[in-house]
Amino acid sequence: MGINWFKYSSPQAFHPLAGKMIPWFSVAAGLLIIIGLYIGFFVAPTDFQQGDSYRIIFVHVPAAWMSMFLYVIMAAWAGVGLGLNARPSFMMAQAIAPTGAMFTFIALLTGAMWGKPTWGAWWVWDARLTSELILLFQYIGIILLRAAIDDLRRADRASAVLALVGVVNVPIIYFSVRWWNTLHQGASVSMTASPKMATTMLTAMLIMTVGFWMYSFAVTLARVRCVILDRERQPMWGNQTSIQEVAEAR
Amino acid sequence: MLQTVALRGSRGQRQLFSDISVTVKPGTLLAVAGENGSGKTSFLRMLCGLLSPDDGAVLWQGKDIRQLKELYCAQLIYIGHLNGIKDDLTPTENIKISAGLAGGDSSSEIVRKALEAVGLGRSTHTLPTRVLSQGQKRRVALARLWLSTRPLWFLDEPFASLDTLAATYLTQRLQSHLGNGGMVVVSTHQEIALPTDSIQHLRLSR
Amino acid sequence: MLQTVALRGSRGQRQLFSDISVTVKPGTLLAVAGENGSGKTSFLRMLCGLLSPDDGAVLWQGKDIRQLKELYCAQLIYIGHLNGIKDDLTPTENIKISAGLAGGDSSSEIVRKALEAVGLGRSTHTLPTRVLSQGQKRRVALARLWLSTRPLWFLDEPFASLDTLAATYLTQRLQSHLGNGGMVVVSTHQEIALPTDSIQHLRLSR
Amino acid sequence: MSQPSMSEALGGVVRRDLLLAMRHRSDVAMSVFFVVIVASLFPLGVGPEAAVLRMIGPGVLWVTALLACLLSLGRLFTADYLDGVLEQTALIPQSLAVLVIGKVFAHWVVSGLPVVLLSPLLGLQFGLDGVTLGVLTLSLLLGTPTLSMIGAIGAALTLGLRGSGLLVALLVLPLFIPVLIFGAGAVTSSVSGIGSEANLSLLGACFLLSFAFAPWATAVALRIALE
Amino acid sequence: MSQPSMSEALGGVVRRDLLLAMRHRSDVAMSVFFVVIVASLFPLGVGPEAAVLRMIGPGVLWVTALLACLLSLGRLFTADYLDGVLEQTALIPQSLAVLVIGKVFAHWVVSGLPVVLLSPLLGLQFGLDGVTLGVLTLSLLLGTPTLSMIGAIGAALTLGLRGSGLLVALLVLPLFIPVLIFGAGAVTSSVSGIGSEANLSLLGACFLLSFAFAPWATAVALRIALE
Amino acid sequence: MQWGSVSEFFAMGGYGLYVWVSFGVTALCMFGEVLAVWRRHAAAVAESRDVS
């Protein structure tokens, strides 16, 4: 008989736990982003080539990274959900999608804002840019597919399959600058080579990135709580009173 | 031998049945009864492995069908509410292809015999199934039973829209299958004219 | 009063029936019997005007229905093998809209009563019809009969896939309709539990 | 006896189809996204040069609108045919041609109207100027209902004549082409500064013509399909 | 007990689908017709300048092939789903992924192959030269099966959902885009005299990747849809 | 610190529009998302209270 202990890991127990974690992540996110912005705007020097337009990097790069990370994490939860038939991991995947889509949108928009002064065009059909746009479409597709299916079980699993299939795009985005001759900048932070950027710039960017991480944790957990409540309201998990207690025990 | 162990099933938010443990021994028929919407179809699909149970398991010869997978599929025939035949192909083509897909003999002679056994006259064999009447379509679907050497049959309201003659043919076929040690699970609102000792009843209630 | 005059019908190359002259008087039911494929469905569709006869005519109150057209449509209800309901709408929406299209009263109260009369519990009224069982879908289709004030009903195997309870409801509804001077033409493989003097039988043979 | 008035019958048909479309609120969003994505495919395939894009813009947008119509044409009658709603519709005591208008209208609201409303934005992608955007929207507003109307004939014929779909294609696609040429022509002539009145009034004529004949032809085709 | 060999099962699935396609040969004609019409619309809409046509030719032809695939995706599983053949297929004692390959192959033979065979003729319309025509055909030969394979995932995921024609487009178009870019890129680079090997081998990689993963994902999606 | 005055800071060396639109939209999106999730949670809690 299949072992399904994940199925019994109770969302009811998770709801208050998430409630306790959210404030910490929120505070961390706020602090880190403020520090990052301070270093970015007041400590980091003006770039001698791009002038001050380069400061877009402090949102562009963290957002672009988050868009890819979140996709991978979402797909991982989806995979776990499919493999172990675990409802909570589907909920995590569901909760991550909108935030991922938002960061993708931000990466695209800030990229366009950066492209106009540096390349002279809002948009070019370059491999990195196009693949990032595709990522946005993928997020939207996953969200819409879920919205189009009434049956929760099917909605969970169908969007999980779609999320897993779409993972191929992430390495394409990441390596597009290396594989193709693109207008877009190559990686300036890498494990092997020493950073090419000014250290203050790099520091600000990394702090912003960690801040965005914290933000994503907080928002995702909060959304998972909504998802749990939405699903529990339907009488499938029975026991209505305990749900209300859980909701109030925030 | 087919066994269910504490089977629980639900659709959407509704639990349909729970804790169903039955055993279908060779040579016996399990008649699943119940009102409309009580979960007969869901139960049958679960026994086939098309639907996964919320809890419990279905065992074939003592092994979980989720482990057996294709090996289990090779033991069974399922005929649901939908006939599973192609409207644009003729009855002959339909049966020939599904016999081929089942890995059995699919010579024209055998296919013709099966269609005749279920009471479809020669003239209908080469019409597109689309133009046949409701009952004739059902007969085409049921003709697969006459070709089968598989032990386990799942029939979802097989008698619906059959006339009395066709119903007799089907009953006879069920009897001979049981006589050969086959097993049948059937859902129906009608009485089945078979010796009572070979029939086991399961009633689902809402 | 519905009359057929020397009606002849064929599908493709096959003649199904010929020279059928029957009269359905107010308060009576015409039960059309026959094997699968004998032409019951075709006969009913011909009476509705969905299919045109090869020969002969169908008369309503003495006038040819091909002349009457929409006026005739306003007198009848036809429920065929297909349920004619939208899978993606709920039973309530389905019935409400078809009541509106029939020009009748379509208040929520009346729709709810009709669905309950046919034995569908409250909880199913607001599910998409797609998830209902075969028999529950059939019940939704039949619920139209409880809203109708039209005199002429054509029912094609209405009892198929209904459980016994639902069948009783339907029989009672037929009886009350006949009592009000309505007319019913029904095709079925089952016996209909109605007083024999109000039933007239027509047997089609292949 | 109970007989619905024409407006009741028409309203019922339209309401049911719109209700079905609204069942998933994402439905309308979907046709919008479809058009956006397809319109972005062309720059991807053709390459990013602005002059080329401006030149092919009107044609591409019109083909996109046509495809959105074509893609959704399948759900016009097929579902109704398969679940028996179509035969019930044929038994409604009103002229079937009128009911067909209702169905086509509902179909257009869901699949055509969003494209019309979106078209100015898409035109911007291809670098069209203000006046041209107006002409584009107007041409689509006249053209897409015409396409739906003509498409309905094809959809109805396909229900009946399963075997001879080629005939349907031969019949309907040539009817689509004039609409496309006048539509794209109106926009192109506005791009190059020539007046677009001639093309637009031809489009209007197409609309009136299809409005007069298509519902009738569709009703006949449907009755044949139901026999 | 009676269990079909893999080739028996695969053969049965392919034979049934091809037989069905032969029953209405119009289906094959339809996708050919669609490609011809759409591809001919562009010279009509854009104007007859040879240089422009040669420039947009590869992109237009590839987009057309892509759309033809997209339009025919609806046929892949829907009919089988509605008439219960799909659940019977899921009960065949062979890996469902293998059977999916069979179905996709039959679908490609009907909707993709004709387009590939027709492409040299269409390329001539756009003034492409001999070598380029070869590259065009080769790129489509590699690309269209990839499209069918990817499309199958989308078709399976949206089975039985309303508005699925558009939803499926939304789901698969993002995954189609790389194929489109490499395909059109191969032809464009051949037009401008650069070697097209790089793009063609990327197309090949896409084909292999989709062949390895798509049938499996499709099978999972089908089982989900059948629940 | 390289900024001489507040207006110099907002001008961003001539790139003010691009920089501030980027940061502004990002802030808007993030705050909007937080607000949306917060309201959704409130609604979900309210509704689950109604049900029970």
Ligand code: HEM
């Ligand atoms: C809409 C247009 C743009 C999009 C979609 C986009 C997308 C991305 C993505 C996905 C990344 C993260 C991937 C990685 O770390 O390798 C990234 C990083 C980056 N982008 Fe952009 N970008 C756009 C425009 C620009 C512009 C105009 C510039 C500057 C001229 C730029 C400069 C950078 C830099 C410096 C990085 C960091 C690379 C690294 O350190 O690894 N981007 N972009």
Ligand SMILES: Nc1ncnc2c1ncn2[C@@H]1O[C@H](COP(=O)(O)OP(=O)(O)OP(=O)(O)O)[C@@H](O)[C@H]1O
């Ligand atoms: N998403 C859902 N939400 C609530 N109930 C559902 C959902 N999906 C299915 N159901 C219910 O599950 C039941 C399915 O029953 P099933 O088809 O197994 O019945 P059945 O016993 O075969 O009935 P019949 O005799 O009419 O064929 C129905 O009562 C239906 O209303």
Ligand SMILES: Nc1ncnc2c1ncn2[C@@H]1O[C@H](COP(=O)(O)OP(=O)(O)OP(=O)(O)O)[C@@H](O)[C@H]1O
């Ligand atoms: N094109 C055709 N060529 C030959 N025969 C045809 C053609 N179209 C229909 N038929 C025959 O016409 C008959 C249609 O019968 P109909 O559907 O009216 O039967 P029925 O009495 O309702 O049967 P059932 O009890 O099975 O519903 C069938 O026997 C069918 O084979």
Ligand SMILES: [Mg+2]
């Ligand atoms: Mg059932």
Ligand SMILES: [Mg+2]
């Ligand atoms: Mg019949």
